[in-house]
Amino acid sequence: MTHQPTLDEIRKAPKVLLHDHLDGGVRPETVIDLARETGYDGLPTGDVEELRAWFREASDSGSLERYLETFAHTVGVMQTRAALVRVAAECAEDLADDGVVYAEVRYAPELHTSGGLSLDQVVEAVLEGFRQGSEGRGIRVGALLTAMRHQARSMEIAELAVRYRDVGVVGFDIAGAEAGYPPTRHLDAFEYLQRENAHFTIHAGEGFGLPSIWQAIQWCGADRLGHGVRIIDDIQVAEDGTAKLGRLAAYVRDKRIPLEMCPTSNLQTGAATSLAEHPIGLLRRLYFRVTVNTDNRLMSDTSVSREFARLVETFGYGWDDLQWFTVNAMKSAFIPFDERLALINGVIKPGFAQLKWQA
Numbered sequence: 001m002t003h004q005p006t007l008d009e010i011r012k013a014p015k016v017l018l019h020d021h022l023d024g025g026v027r028p029e030t031v032i033d034l035a036r037e038t039g040y041d042g043l044p045t046g047d048v049e050e051l052r053a054w055f056r057e058a059s060d061s062g063s064l065e066r067y068l069e070t071f072a073h074t075v076g077v078m079q080t081r082a083a084l085v086r087v088a089a090e091c092a093e094d095l096a097d098d099g100v101v102y103a104e105v106r107y108a109p110e111l112h113t114s115g116g117l118s119l120d121q122v123v124e125a126v127l128e129g130f131r132q133g134s135e136g137r138g139i140r141v142g143a144l145l146t147a148m149r150h151q152a153r154s155m156e157i158a159e160l161a162v163r164y165r166d167v168g169v170v171g172f173d174i175a176g177a178e179a180g181y182p183p184t185r186h187l188d189a190f191e192y193l194q195r196e197n198a199h200f201t202i203h204a205g206e207g208f209g210l211p212s213i214w215q216a217i218q219w220c221g222a223d224r225l226g227h228g229v230r231i232i233d234d235i236q237v238a239e240d241g242t243a244k245l246g247r248l249a250a251y252v253r254d255k256r257i258p259l260e261m262c263p264t265s266n267l268q269t270g271a272a273t274s275l276a277e278h279p280i281g282l283l284r285r286l287y288f289r290v291t292v293n294t295d296n297r298l299m300s301d302t303s304v305s306r307e308f309a310r311l312v313e314t315f316g317y318g319w320d321d322l323q324w325f326t327v328n329a330m331k332s333a334f335i336p337f338d339e340r341l342a343l344i345n346g347v348i349k350p351g352f353a354q355l356k357w358q359a
């Protein structure tokens, strides 16, 4: 290994993204275009660069609740079929340009019906956009349907996810403010999904701590954890660096439960204080099944490559670490085993081997 991977080299690596919100990754210029086309008049500015900076700064609030307020503007312009097709197509294009070869992109269908679309029409529009944007670009994009945890539509959304599972929807999720809205509030939806042999992840351990993670896994049966950073509260590190895992942390590691970590987003919402102190460093050292994600590319002005580059800079990671995160993510995807394996052996490993050879 001669030098640390640079951002340009990382962009060329075949990457996998499991946690990315469609309404958190809209291009600023598209937000402005769509606002004009759909008559949305709530934007803080009509200038592309100012709007890009506004999202980044307004999201730096240190609170998940305030961070989520910025979504009013993206959701506000995503209320027509044409807008949803465009945003989804551009999402697939942007991820492919960043070198992502497999992505699971999530959004909440219930937030996109105020212009008169039905839930089914919302799902069909987004799938069409992913299809258009992926075509010929060497990327596969699956959808995760999110239910908002403060609302009461999770069963309906879970049924929607099952209905569309053979045509591009690969799983289910709950998102929104975590404190006060525990995962068990949606237990019926999770039990339904389990009976249907369907996959789901749960945002847990981001804006709230261990009880949320415990419920997500032990009551609801989550396959993966969105963020999960607060699992760190169940790990004690002695002065000599040795770590003692509590029962929940040990369970998460032993069962290889994937953690969808989103470092930059966590700094903005206050889930972590600095990148150097971000739990990802310890969790990677302890071989938890860590994956690296963007959460919201617009709000965090980021990409998978940039998240990787920041980790390289902070923790001194090399190609082997980046490949490890990537293989972890591919193993944790919600598509069938044989398809995951084909991507690992046919795309990811050869891609990283070439970059390592060139380094």
Ligand SMILES: O=c1[nH]cnc2c1ncn2[C@H]1C[C@H](O)[C@@H](CO)O1
Residues within 6 Å of the ligand: 021, 022, 023, 024, 064, 068, 071, 075, 106, 107, 108, 111, 146, 175, 176, 177, 203, 206, 265, 295, 296
């Ligand atoms: O990091 C997050 N935690 C909880 N909820 C989130 C996060 N990022 C986005 N959301 C919410 C806001 C979006 O409107 C919704 C669906 O993508 O999910």
Ligand SMILES: [Zn+2]
Residues within 6 Å of the ligand: 019, 021, 175, 203, 226, 295
């Ligand atoms: Zn998220």
